[in-house]
Amino acid sequence: MKTLLKITGGLLIGIIILIVVALIAVNTDYVQNKALKYATHQLSEKLQMPVKADHISINILTFSAKLQGVEIELPKGKKNDTFVGIEELRLKGKRVDINGFRFRTDNHKPRKNTDKPKRGWFDAGHLDFLADMQLQVHQITKDSISASILHFNATDSVSGFFIKDLHLDATTDLHRIHIRNARIHHENTIINIPGLELWLPNKKKEVALSYYTTEPLTAHVVLQDISQLFTKALAQFTMPLKLSVMVEGDADTMQFRDIEVMNEDDRLHINANGGIENLRDKYLLNISFHVDDMLAKSGIKHEIIDQFDVKKFMMPQLSKLGDIYYKGDFSVLRKREVFSGKISTDVGQLNLTDLTLNDSTKYVSGRLSTPDLELGKVMDLKDLGKIAADASFEFDISKERTAKVRAEKGGKLPIGTVEARVQEASYNKIKVKNVNVDIISDGAIAEGNIMMSGKVADTSLSFTFDDTQDMHKMKIKPRMKIHLPKLNRIFTKKKE
Numbered sequence: 001m002k003t004l005l006k007i008t009g010g011l012l013i014g015i016i017i018l019i020v021v022a023l024i025a026v027n028t029d030y031v032q033n034k035a036l037k038y039a040t041h042q043l044s045e046k047l048q049m050p051v052k053a054d055h056i057s058i059n060i061l062t063f064s065a066k067l068q069g070v071e072i073e074l075p076k077g078k079k080n081d082t083f084v085g086i087e088e089l090r091l092k093g094k095r096v097d098i099n100g101f102r103f104r105t106d107n108h109k110p111r112k113n114t115d116k117p118k119r120g121w122f123d124a125g126h127l128d129f130l131a132d133m134q135l136q137v138h139q140i141t142k143d144s145i146s147a148s149i150l151h152f153n154a155t156d157s158v159s160g161f162f163i164k165d166l167h168l169d170a171t172t173d174l175h176r177i178h179i180r181n182a183r184i185h186h187e188n189t190i191i192n193i194p195g196l197e198l199w200l201p202n203k204k205k206e207v208a209l210s211y212y213t214t215e216p217l218t219a220h221v222v223l224q225d226i227s228q229l230f231t232k233a234l235a236q237f238t239m240p241l242k243l244s245v246m247v248e249g250d251a252d253t254m255q256f257r258d259i260e261v262m263n264e265d266d267r268l269h270i271n272a273n274g275g276i277e278n279l280r281d282k283y284l285l286n287i288s289f290h291v292d293d294m295l296a297k298s299g300i301k302h303e304i305i306d307q308f309d310v311k312k313f314m315m316p317q318l319s320k321l322g323d324i325y326y327k328g329d330f331s332v333l334r335k336r337e338v339f340s341g342k343i344s345t346d347v348g349q350l351n352l353t354d355l356t357l358n359d360s361t362k363y364v365s366g367r368l369s370t371p372d373l374e375l376g377k378v379m380d381l382k383d384l385g386k387i388a389a390d391a392s393f394e395f396d397i398s399k400e401r402t403a404k405v406r407a408e409k410g411g412k413l414p415i416g417t418v419e420a421r422v423q424e425a426s427y428n429k430i431k432v433k434n435v436n437v438d439i440i441s442d443g444a445i446a447e448g449n450i451m452m453s454g455k456v457a458d459t460s461l462s463f464t465f466d467d468t469q470d471m472h473k474m475k476i477k478p479r480m481k482i483h484l485p486k487l488n489r490i491f492t493k494k495k496e
Contacts, residue, residue, distance in 0.1 A: 081106045096135040103129040128157045146171040162187060162225075175200055175207070188222040188240075201251075212248035216258065219243040223307075237307040240264055252279050256289075267300040269293075287332040291341065294326040298346075316469055320378050322346025335359040339366075348373035348386070362398035363416075367391065379471045383428040391420035391437075402443065411444030412467050 087100025107125030131154035138146040152166040168182035177200065182193035195214035201207060221241045227234035242264065246257040255275040262269045274289030296304075301318055328341010339355040348370055355366035369390035376384030395416030396402060405415060418439040425432055432452060439448040450461040465474035 081108070094137040096137065098131075098133045098135070101129075101131040101133065103127065103131075126158050129154055129161075130157065131155075131163075144171065144173050168193075175202070186225045189220065189225045191217065191219040191221075193217050208250055210248075210250045213246050216244045216246055234307075239303065239307055241268075249276075253277050254279065259289075263300065267297040268304070269295045283334055285332075285334060288329070289331075290329050291327060294324075296324045296326075298322050316380075317378050320347065328352065347377050357397070362396065362401070363394055364397050365392075365394040368393070379468070381471055385426035387422055387425040389420050389422040389425070389437075391418055393418045405443040409442065409444035411442070413441045413443050413446055415443040416441055 083102065083104040085100075085102045086098055087102070088098075090097040090099075105125060105127045109125060131152065133152040134150040136148045136150055138148065140146075148169045149167050152163065154163045155161070163184060163186060165185040166183065169180045171178045177198040179193065179196040179198065182191075182196065184191040184193075193213065194216075196211060197214060198211040199207060199209065201209040219242070221243055222239075223234045223237040223241070227237070240263070242262050244258070244260045248255050248257075253275060257273055259272040259274070260270070261272075271292045271294075272289050273292070274287070277286045277288075278284035298319065301324065302315065305315070305318075322345055325344040326341055328339065328343075330337065330339040330341075336359065337357040339352060341352055343350040343352060349372060351369045353367040353369070355364070357364050367390065371388050372386050373389075374385070375387050376382060393416060395414045402415060405411065418437070420437040420439075422435040422437060423433065425435065436451045437448060438451075439446055441447075445464055445466050448463045450463070452459045460479045461476055462479065463474050463476045465471055467473075
């Protein structure tokens with residue numbers, strides 16, 4: 001028994017001595033340099049890019065290693081310098097902790113959105129991401145990797161891009177990546193991606209980047225979260241929305257199928273399909289969607305408009321439309337947005353053709369037609385009944401030009417023109433057909449003219465108003481123009 005105890009004690013003392021010697025050895029400059037060289041070589045092999053680091057420390061008690069001051073040398077771009085660095089990388093078994101991961105780009109040009117905050121502050125030529133992450137490697141072989149991102153947060157100090165947390169499971173055969181159970185948490189936005197297949201590009205095998213979701217992507221979205229990135233107009237859009245969509249695409253296109261968008265109490269509900277083309281060419285970028293159906297119930301319309309910091313015209317008239325049902329198409333082209341479709345309301349139907357918002361000229365224009373609009377109810381004109389008509393219109397949406405008019409004349413009206421052809425209408429029990437109506441508004445006063453042509457005389461009504469909320473106060477002046485030659489011929493025929 002004593003002999004066994006002596007042997008056991010000797011072994012323990014030997015192990016302790018070996019551990020102490022190993023601890024001393026791994027912290028010598030020689031061993032550290034060897035380990036650092038080996039670690040950076042392995043990383044360079046795996047990433048297929050040169051990797052260097054300032055320091056490595058190894059702890060054999062916890063079977064862990066720590067790399068500090070890591071830099072990954074990316075291929076030099078012709079127009080863009082890119083820096084990738086890691087402040088600290090810890091390896092413990094199959095666990096990888098990365099602290100202070102930095103990704104920085106500089107294209108040596110002024111920021112493209114300088115002094116244009118309405119376009120957002122995202123600029124791929126000027127990024128400075130700082131991130132921390134925790135990875136768990138489940139299995140790694142020569143041809144495959146299986147791993148999970150347990151935690152990830154990132155901030156871009158330039159654009160304001162922010163990810164509060166991200167986690168997912170992934171496997172790859174170095175040609176294709178299978179992503180499962182991905183969850184991206186922004187400030188107030190949460191995106192869930194149950195399944196995503198991603199094909200990696202390979203020039204030698206002529207394989208292009210492509211991807212598709214295997215199950216619907218779902219999200220709880222607050223558009224304010226992306227306002228600083230893409231558009232200042234969404235800075236106050238705090239209404240929570242729910243989204244479900246199938247996504248697929250490649251480096252140049254994105255396709256969206258089975259889109260469903262709704263607010264929390266389902267007063268807004270949209271079903272659509274669409275896509276984006278020419279992602280890499282801003283001059284040819286084309287975003288197009290077909291809305292299968294959209295329902296905006298009374299009340300939600302005002303709540304949506306209130307999310308935007310804009311002047312609000314004709315809000316009472318909007319209320320009188322009641323529930324709005326829309327089916328149609330819209331496209332976002334370079335500096336132009338175009339809408340078409342059918343709008344059904346509680347007071348009639350509107351057919352919309354090429355409603356165009358032109359960001360270059362700062363005008364909105366288009367055509368409207370209706371077979372049965374109860375315009376009197378909408379505009380608070382009791383004597384006016386249903387109308388059947390079509391009209392073209394153009395309105396000025398330039399803030400600078402509008403501000404100038406407001407300073408000179410004041411006013412509560414939009415600035416623009418309307419040219420309409422009324423096929424049929426009734427006013428105070430009088431029915432008219434084929435009437436031309438022209439309206440010109442300078443922002444302070446709108447002047448209109450109604451022309452009815454006859455064999456003997458042309459009858460016209462001129463009217464003016466200065467507030468769309470008090471249309472019943474408009475001033476009306478009748479006029480008549482008699483065709484004398486025609487009148488003489490009529491009398492001559494009677495005498496004969």
